[in-house]
Amino acid sequence: MNLTLGIINNIHDWLFGVMPEGMAAIVEMILIALVYLGIFSVVGLFLVLMERRVAAWFQLRIGPNRVGFQGLLQTVADALKLVSKELTGTTKADKFLYNLAPYFVIISSLMALAVFPFTKDFQAFDINIGIFFLIAISSIGVIGILLGGWASNNKFALIGAMRSGVQTISYELSIGLSLLTMVLIAGSLQLSEIVEVQKNGWLIVQGHLPAIIAFMIFMISGTAETNRAPFDMVEAESELGAGFHTEYSGMKFAYFFLAEFINMFIIAAIATTVFFGGWLSPFGLTESIPWLGVFWFLSKTLVLVFLIMWFRWTFPRLRVDQLLTLEWKYLLPINLVNMVVMAFIVWLNLTIQF
Amino acid sequence: MGYFSDIYQGIKTLLTGMSITGKYFLTSRKGAITQQYPDNRDTLKMFERFRGEVIMPHNENNEHRCTGCQKCEIACPNGTIEIIWDKGIDETTGKNRKKIDQFIYHLSMCTMCGLCIDVCPTDAIKWGQNFENSVYDRTQLTRVLNNPESKLQAGVED
Numbered sequence: 282m283n284l285t286l287g288i289i290n291n292i293h294d295w296l297f298g299v300m301p302e303g304m305a306a307i308v309e310m311i312l313i314a315l316v317y318l319g320i321f322s323v324v325g326l327f328l329v330l331m332e333r334r335v336a337a338w339f340q341l342r343i344g345p346n347r348v349g350f351q352g353l354l355q356t357v358a359d360a361l362k363l364v365s366k367e368l369t370g371t372t373k374a375d376k377f378l379y380n381l382a383p384y385f386v387i388i389s390s391l392m393a394l395a396v397f398p399f400t401k402d403f404q405a406f407d408i409n410i411g412i413f414f415l416i417a418i419s420s421i422g423v424i425g426i427l428l429g430g431w432a433s434n435n436k437f438a439l440i441g442a443m444r445s446g447v448q449t450i451s452y453e454l455s456i457g458l459s460l461l462t463m464v465l466i467a468g469s470l471q472l473s474e475i476v477e478v479q480k481n482g483w484l485i486v487q488g489h490l491p492a493i494i495a496f497m498i499f500m501i502s503g504t505a506e507t508n509r510a511p512f513d514m515v516e517a518e519s520e521l522g523a524g525f526h527t528e529y530s531g532m533k534f535a536y537f538f539l540a541e542f543i544n545m546f547i548i549a550a551i552a553t554t555v556f557f558g559g560w561l562s563p564f565g566l567t568e569s570i571p572w573l574g575v576f577w578f579l580s581k582t583l584v585l586v587f588l589i590m591w592f593r594w595t596f597p598r599l600r601v602d603q604l605l606t607l608e609w610k611y612l613l614p615i616n617l618v619n620m621v622v623m624a625f626i627v628w629l630n631l632t633i634q635f
Numbered sequence: 636m637g638y639f640s641d642i643y644q645g646i647k648t649l650l651t652g653m654s655i656t657g658k659y660f661l662t663s664r665k666g667a668i669t670q671q672y673p674d675n676r677d678t679l680k681m682f683e684r685f686r687g688e689v690i691m692p693h694n695e696n697n698e699h700r701c702t703g704c705q706k707c708e709i710a711c712p713n714g715t716i717e718i719i720w721d722k723g724i725d726e727t728t729g730k731n732r733k734k735i736d737q738f739i740y741h742l743s744m745c746t747m748c749g750l751c752i753d754v755c756p757t758d759a760i761k762w763g764q765n766f767e768n769s770v771y772d773r774t775q776l777t778r779v780l781n782n783p784e785s786k787l788q789a790g791v792e793d
Contacts, residue, residue, distance in 0.1 A: 338663040339656050343671065595656040596649065611642065 313405050321394055321543055326356040328542040331583075332590055339594040366531035371434050374528065378432035383529065383536035385425030390543040393418045397550050398473045400560040400574025411472035412464060415551060416457050419506065422544065423449040426508075426515070426525050429537070433528035441524030444601065445515040448505055451608045452512075455502035458616040459495040462623045463488070463555045466632065476559035482635040483558040489633055491623040496556050498612055498619070500585075503548035504592055505604070507541060511596035512604060549585035550578075557581050673766065681764040686747040689716075689740055690763035691780040698788040699781050701759035703735040707751035715744045716751055727789055735781060742768060743776040757791050 292312075296305040330345070330352065337344025345352035370379060396411045398404040408414055423446060430442020466488045467475045478484070485492045505512040516524030526537045553559060558581075560574030567573040599607070626632060673679050681687075693699050703720040717739040725732045752760055760780070770776060 335660075338660050341659055341663050341667055342669045343667050347672075591653060591656065591660075595652045615642075 317394060317405065318391065321391065321546075322539065324546060325539040325542045326360060328546060328586065329359075329538070330356045331586070332542070335587065335590045336594055339591075360535060363535040364532055368531045368533060369528075371528050373434045375432040375434070378428045379528075380533075382425045382429035382432060383533045383540075385428060386422050386540040387425075387536045387543075389418055389421035389425065390540045390547060392421075393547050394543070394550075396472055397554065398476055398559055399578050401571045403575065404473060407471065407473050409471045412460050412470045412475075412551075412555070415547075416453070416460065419456075419544070419547070420449070420453055422540065425540075429529065430525035433525075435528050437521040438525050438527045441515045441517075441521045441527075445508060445525060447601070448508065448512060448515065448604060451605060452502040452505040455498055455608060455612045455616055456506060458613070458620060459499040459502065460551070460555060462491060462495040462616070462620045465620065465623050466492070466627050467555070472554055472559075475555060476561060479558040479561055480565075482633060483556065483561070485556040487632045487634065488623060488626065491619050491626060492556065494615065494619045495623070496552065498616055499552060499556075500548075500588065500592075502608075502612060503552070504589055505608075507544040507548055507589075509541070509545065509589065510593040511598050513593075513598060514601060514604070517598060545586060545589055546582065549582045549589065552585050553578060553581040557585075681766070685764060685766070686749065686762050687765045688742055688763045688768060689745065689751065689760050689780070691738060691760050693782055693785055694788065697782055697785045699759060699785050700757045700788050700791045701735055701738060701781065702757055702787060702792050703733045704756065706754045706756065707760065710750040710754040712748065712750065713744050713746065715741050715746075717741075732792070734787065738780040740778050740780050741776065742778060743773065759791075 293309065296309055299305075300308065333355075334344040334352070336342075345355040348355040348358050370376070393415055395406040396404070396408055396414055398407070426445045426449075427442045430438040430440075430445070433439070463475075463484055464470060466484060467478045469475055469478070475484075479487070481487070485496055488495070508515040514520075516526070521527070526534055529537060560578040562568060562573065562577050567577075673681075691699050691701060703718055705718050705720070708716045708718050718735055719737040719739065720733055720735050722731055723734050724730070725734075749762070752762065768776075
């Protein structure tokens with residue numbers, strides 16, 4: 282990490298040397314954005330492949346294993362196919378909104394990635410209201426889904442989009458409150474600060490019972506927020522075709538698809554940062570080698586992604602009324618009580634510290 | 636207290652389901668129920684009950700067993716089979732008999748239900764073992780099953 286940091290600092294100095302200050306800052310931002318875009322489109326493709334292999338194993342199948350070693354190039358081939366496909370659309374669609382919708386979805390999910398500390402000093406944007414920023418950004422994606430469903434001029438797409446609106450707006454409350462519970466114990470909204478706090482034990486250990494309940498609520502509402510099964514009424518294949526992206530094809534469809542998987546990664550990454558110590562190694566094993574933080578962060582995140590996939594291939598889809606009952610009658614009251622319990626635990630110093 | 640027992644029951648049943656799928660996940664490498672695509676075409680032995688397409692076997696004298704009774708045509712639920720037939724004098728017996736001219740089989744309409752094969756009184760048609768039926772031109776899916784100049788095998792009709 283020291284070496285890469287040195288290189289990054291050299292580039293920074295060189296940019297500010299050859300250009301005026303404002304220009305250099307803009308160029309630097311664009312470079313960082315391009316790097317993130319490159320990394321996370323690859324991560325998205327890898328997650329699609331992982332989903333397909335994991336799904337196959339859960340269903341006693343083999344899964345894609347022909348293209349490249351163990352099918353590693355399968356999703357790259359799929360992406361190339363999608364890029365080369367024709368962009369079709371309905372004649373009565375609202376062209377402007379129809380074309381705008383995929384960008385809302387993909388930009389909101391890529392923006393959220395900027396605030397994660399992948400390891401010490403490897404963070405694009407260390408904002409002091411990190412958690413708040415994440416909650417706020419993750420609600421913008423639903424605008425894209427609603428626009429896509431509305432502008433397609435297709436009944437199924439509209440129903441799917443409306444369901445997505447109901448679902449995301451309800452479950453955002455649970456995500457916010459469960460993260461707020463953890464902010465009580467961490468004492469900060471800044472993500473790097475939250476990771477620092479966890480040097481005395483991960484927050485899920487420090488906060489014991491209420492933290493575990495908050496984690497469960499977060500995972501349930503996170504799954505609902507990303508519109509994945511068992512909460513996938515938005516794109517319920519048996520009822521609505523493909524839901525809100527029925528009318529999209531080619532690269533626009535790929536944007537929706539990629540955004541779904543990056544959102545899943547984001548939910549897992551938030552859970553890693555807030556509950557499982559982010560880039561910190563267990564028991565401080567590799568504290569002397571900071572670049573291994575990336576490895577720890579990614580492995581924790583992938584375990585949580587696997588958990589979300591496990592949910593998807595186990596549970597049957599909920600009905601709309603069951604979905605709202607779960608949120609408003611169970612998760613929300615439990616969450617509110619849980620927050621009070623957590624406040625008492627922090628007040629009386631009942632946390633477990635190592 | 637129904638509220639809390641509901642939560643307990645809910646979590647318990649969800650964990651039961653997850654443990655079952657978890658076991659499947661761990662054992663799937665050994666017990667996968669699907670098969671790889673058959674690349675070993677030379678040594679490949681397909682399965683007895685495999686349904687690829689309907690074929691009409693001919694013996695070495697270019698003789699088939701179809702009498703043209705049209706039972707398969709009647710049994711087919713979606714009009715896949717068409718038999719074009721004619722009446723003619725049979726050379727061996729000298730009687731005026733029904734003969735098939737063309738046994739037309741539309742593979743593109745076939746649902747592989749197997750009713751035609753079940754209903755055939757003379758076992759003239761069978762399941763083929765071909766598993767690669769895709770073609771670039773749709774007209775190639777309409778096949779004439781009896782070979783040109785083929786005849787009815789002697790003794791089938793008695």
